[in-house]
């Protein structure tokens with residue numbers, strides 16, 4: 344994507360004035376540096392938009408969208424901004440970015456009918472804070488990035504992590520939505536779409552809520568989302584395994600997933616484990632340990648857990664090429680014992696049980712302020728493919744062959760590869776290749792990094808060649824996923840959703856897009872539409 348800079352031209356002055364009248368001047372950003380910042384994501388930079396708006400109610404959002412598209416200007420919805428697939432990156436400077444983070448209220452918590460309705464700019468960490476003492480939580484309750492990631496962003500691009508190994512990706516939690524389409528109309532999906540009906544249920548005729556899940560914001564801007572709640576189970580424990588080979592990790596994680604055992608399952612290769620555990624200073628370690636201690640069932644359990652971590656926590660990573668970590672939840676210790684036993688039966692044939700540090704830390708501190716770079720400040724990019732278990736080994740062979748082809752260039756440009764893994768429900772394996780490389784940092788990264796940590800980073804020179812190699816390998820990995828019959832969430836503008844898609848289905852999605860966005864002004868390019 345080009346780095347074209349564009350100042351607002353005077354022909355847009357009346358649009359800006361109109362937006363200021365609708366939203367208030369404080370909610371319309373025209374400063375050039377700020378506009379440039381909002382035009383980049385974790386990985387890429389697009390043309391600088393004319394303005395960034397920050398509506399704080401759906402009514403204002405609706406009026407603002409009508410004004411923008413009425414002026415023939417494109418709209419780019421943005422949540423926490425924590426994606427890296429060009430999802431909200433402008434395709435033209437004749438556009439306005441909609442920052443939804445001021446629409447961040449919790450509208451209703453209903454523990455009788457088991458739902459929570461929130462404005463789309465609400466983060467997952469805010470929801471967790473609001474629900475943690477109420478004995479309930481959404482069935483999908485956030486990605487690792489949930490301190491910044493919003494419900495609207497996760498629903499639009501499709502996310503996994505908390506709750507996903509049991510229930511599936513973010514969309515499974517959505518019962519209904521309120522969506523502002525390109526002309527400013529507000530569409531309500533799910534049971535609340537009829538007068539006097541609450542948003543408690545999604546399924547009644549064709550699934551319109553599903554239509555807006557994973558749409559990358561191509562079909563409209565989510566203003567509010569209702570999520571299904573479940574009771575929190577009181578006993579939470581984890582198991583961790585080390586594996587000598589990828590084959591062991593894959594088979595172990597797949598076996599536990601097929602039996603529907605863990606609520607969350609994550610796998611890492613040795614490089615990722617070193618980045619996770621090696622880059623944090625003592626203060627962060629103590630903070631993590633303290634959080635783990637506080638999360639213990641009682642003070643003694645907490646102290647015991649902390650001691651195990653302090654004594655054994657980091658040593659195992661030197662011994663295993665791959666590790667996998669399973670979080671299990673149960674109603675009581677009897678149920679937990681049988682659940683842990685079932686995980687052991689599934690995974691023992693493929694690996695060796697190790698100290699369960701990672702699940703304990705992750706659950707104690709689910710939404711940490713994540714680093715967006717490597718331990719010395721290297722640039723970072725993650726990709727992923729969602730594969731059937733039967734094609735994972737073939738995918739691994741293909742990307743290993745790709746890395747082999749690029750070995751010399753990777754060494755030359757100081758590019759390091761790593762991988763992470765998870766399972767989704769009983770039927771999918773998410774393979775996440777990651778690259779770290781020496782390169783200058785973008786403003787986005789500096790803004791989202793603690794200034795004290797920032798001071799410790801190396802300042803790398805711009806590495807244009809390295810960046811090009813990473814971009815080529817990214818494309819190669821996307822192709823490997825496609826050839827192995829895989830899919831993606833986080834489609835954004837980077838993944839080939841329309842490639843060779845069934846003609847009838849493609850026609851249908853294009854007609855839908857034309858219906859809700861006849862002039863192609865709602866996040867143009869997202870989903871490849």
Ligand SMILES: Cc1cc2nc3c(=O)[nH]c(=O)nc-3n(C[C@H](O)[C@H](O)[C@H](O)COP(=O)(O)OP(=O)(O)OC[C@H]3O[C@@H](n4cnc5c(N)ncnc54)[C@H](O)[C@@H]3O)c2cc1C
Nearest residue numbers: 422423424425426430486487493495496497502503560565
């Ligand atoms: C450190 C780190 C950790 C991560 N961990 C995970 C993880 O565990 N699991 C995972 O799946 N992903 C993860 N991600 C990727 C990403 O953060 C998540 O997928 C997250 O859900 C994105 O939410 P967001 O609010 O930041 O969305 P954004 O990045 O702002 O937007 C994502 C997409 O949604 C659209 N969009 C945003 N808000 C709306 C709205 N209200 N209406 C319509 N469209 C909208 C945007 O146009 C864009 O296409 C991680 C990223 C980082 C940097």
